[in-house]
Amino acid sequence: MTQLDPVEYAILSQSVIAAAREMGVKLVRSAYSTILREARDGSAALLDAEGNTVAQAELIPMQLGSIGRIFQACAALYPPETLEDGDFLVINDPYSGGQHLQDVFFFHPVFHEGAVIGYAASVAHHLDLGGGSPGLNAGARDLYAEGLIIPPMKVNTARDWHGGGFQRLLRANVRVPHQTMGDFDAQIAANNIGVLRIQELARRYGVAKVRAAMAGLQDYSERRMRAAIAAVPDGTYHGEAMLDDDGLGSGPLPVRAAVTIAGDSITVDFAGTAPQVGSNLNAPFASVISAAVSCLKGALTSPDIPFNDGSLRPITVIAPKGSLLNPNHPAPVRARMISVSRAWNAVMQAVAQAAPEKAIAQGYDTTTAFCLSWLGPQGWSVYLEVYGGGYGAGIGNDGCDAVDNPLSNCSNTPVEAMDQDFSFFRVTDYALRADSCGSGARRGGAGFSRSYAIETDGAQLAFYSDRFTGQAAGLFGGGPGASGTCAVLRDGEAIHLRSKDAFALKRGDVVTISLGGGGGYGQPAERPAALIQRDLEDGIISAERAANWAG
Structure with missing residues (x-):
């Protein structure tokens, strides 16, 4: 050469x-x-x-x-x-x-x-x-x-x-x-x-x-990747995370990971993960590789290491055929980001045992794909956005507020851009969710909510999310983040939707999607009073939450 x-x-x-x-x-x-x-x-x-x-x-x-x-x-x-x-x-x-x-x-x-x-x-x-x-x-x-x-x-x-x-x-x-x-x-x-x-x-x-x-x-x-792996103690470490359900009435669904570190290489085995399901939560194997590699690179290595196929050489990923993380054709896979986010969580939980100073708590870590559509006189109008929630806290940092999850990284769509492109709805509220963060020496990130007023009959809502019943777990004593919700306000009555749902809308409806927060890191009693006061002033937590933080 x-x-x-x-x-x-x-x-x-x-x-x-x-x-x-x-x-x-x-x-x-x-x-x-x-x-x-x-x-x-x-x-x-x-x-x-x-x-x-x-x-x-x-x-x-x-x-x-x-x-x-x-x-x-x-x-x-x-x-x-x-x-x-x-x-x-x-x-x-x-x-x-x-x-x-x-x-x-x-x-x-x-x-x-x-x-x-x-x-x-x-x-x-x-x-x-x-x-x-x-x-x-x-x-x-x-x-x-x-x-x-x-x-x-x-x-x-x-x-x-x-x-x-x-x-x-x-x-x-x-x-x-x-x-x-x-x-x-x-x-x-x-x-x-x-x-x-x-x-x-x-x-x-x-x-x-x-x-x-x-x-x-x-x-x-x-x-660089091998050097970072070699700095972590050898051994097999286990992690687990749960999906709320399969969208069809069964759940929760476990995603399990065994992370084996041997010298300067890593094997991630997802044996024990739930079987594939009849809904669109199944994840193609290419997505599973991405989730495992992204978690390991983010946790164990320096951000200045360029990502390329060289980074992959020390890492082997295995998932059982016919499982949620390696389904058989023709299982639907549209919502695979939810399952691979739990794969990310399971791998991070295993990393926390091997290198606790490098791990972070669970965030809301759910790709919420939210779609509003309407067939008008000029044809279809389709709005689709990907939401995140609150990020998990780490050993030296609070979780980020109202950001996309670690695997997606999509940016916020400004309300002005939606007003420009879509006439059948308008955004009426967009704000952080107070008290949605997990408590800890370092708090989890806050989630957020957004409300849409529907301006015409015939609009449709379709979305998938997770952690409407589950929560983002804290780490080393940190508390969990809040769960998510979605509701349609119609004629003064709130209609609560499932985490994977579709709904026919009419003029005057207000759809509110609320995303959960991230888990905290460390014991809540160890959080400095000055940081609790800052969160109170910023609207991240309420006065009641501030007064009872350690409890």
């Missing part, structure tokens, strides 16, 4: 990382829908010629560890020698390596002097991909009811896009084609940036040096 001097390696490796970040910015700023433009529910990465992730934009942790593996399903059918300039690869099928149908992956080959030297990759959560109801089919009982399935396939920009057959097929199957097709174009724009930047590096420094930098960057991340 070509040897690089330290200066060349630094320039090339940082250039590749910068290119991936630029792709992420391009993806978000070119998007049409609020879920991608405002909430930033997407990701971008650069892969080497073998399809290994070299650099990734810091957007959605749920995509860590999965992009390269998802690409392999495409590469198996369309190896580099079968690709031509203008081709790109597409997939969203969870049972061919993908995550869920709404996450569509585009892979554009990077050609230099006629040969493929890498790939630019992007993924976006698309607002609507067909299926049994707009944006989110809460009642889906198999994959086919969740939307359009795209197996690994090769598409040519000139032939199949810009009015071509593949683009017309997609447009015909979505309810909001303007937004959805605009987001697909944003993915292409982001990938084009990645292709251009790698081609520029290849022309300036030569392909051999670019390849060497890509390999060196992965090796560097592997060394």
